[in-house]
Amino acid sequence: MNVFLLEDDAEASDFIARGLRERGHHVETETDGRAAILKLGASEFDVLILDRMVPGLDGLAVLRSLRAMGRTTPTLLLTAMAQIVDRVDGLEAGADDYLVKPFAFAELAARVAALGRRAPVGEVPALLRVADVEMNLLRREVRRGGRLVELQPREFALLEQLLRNAGRVVTRTMLLDRVWNFGFDPKTNIVETHMSRLRGKLNQGFTRSAIRTVRGSGYMMEDDGC
Incomplete structure (x- = not known):
């Protein structure tokens, strides 16, 4: 698996990269954010x-x-910033x-492996459709009634969960787990806020709510219909 590591602490970077390489991964490192964007873009x-x-x-x-830029590569944030916010x-x-x-490095390695096991796009249906809402997973596009709807990554992920579970209730807890990877309730209105934005974009120009x-x-x- 090809892994990119952005870490400016030389000792930490060497420790992580060496450990991942020992587990068979190819690792490229960078210490500067701007340089990282250039490398990741290429x-x-x-x-x-x-x-x-x-x-x-x-x-x-x-x-x-x-x-x-539309890059959806699975990403782990590694930081000393530990507050819920x-x-x-x-x-x-x-x-x-x-x-x-x-x-613990064992936990880091396990999390990286879990992210790498996510099914490639080619192994899932290319199109998800419910009523007049259609999602193209290959192009990362959403249309309603043929009109292109521009969504942010979290809004796209929310809609994908709803489309995959059409006809079934998707709970707030499920969305926190599957979209934000929370194994607990952080007691914020994060789901409601993103759902409101998603609805606003999907419903623009329509009398019926899609959700x-x-x-x-x-x-x-x-x-x-709803």
Whole structure:
């Protein structure tokens, strides 16, 4: 597996890279955020490990830039910033996982392996469709009634979960786990905020809401409308 590591601490970078290489991974390293964006724009990796506090451009800004470019490479944020708000910021920016320093290398290796096991796009249906909403997973495009709907990475992930579970209620807990990778409830309105934005974009120009709220349970999409 090809792994990219952004870490400005030489000792930490060497420790992580050496350990991953011993497990059979190819690892490329960088210490500067701006240089990282250039390298990531020119090469493909299976997993990214980004430290948040690096020179040039911090890891969070690097991640936001990559997601804005449409790069969906599974990404682990590695940082000493351990507050809930820091985790939420990182996950909202598009991170798939978040590990706080100091950490056990065995856990880091396991998390990297888990991210790398995600099914390639070619192994899942290219199109998801419910009623007049269609998602193209290969092109990362969403259309409603043929109109292109521009979504941010988390909004796209929310909609994907709803489309994959059409006709079934998707709970807030499920969305926290599958979209933000939270194994606990952080007691924020992160789901509601993103769902509101997603609805606003999907419903623009339509009289029927594409997503139905099931009071006290969660959200769902149905072929026969909401």
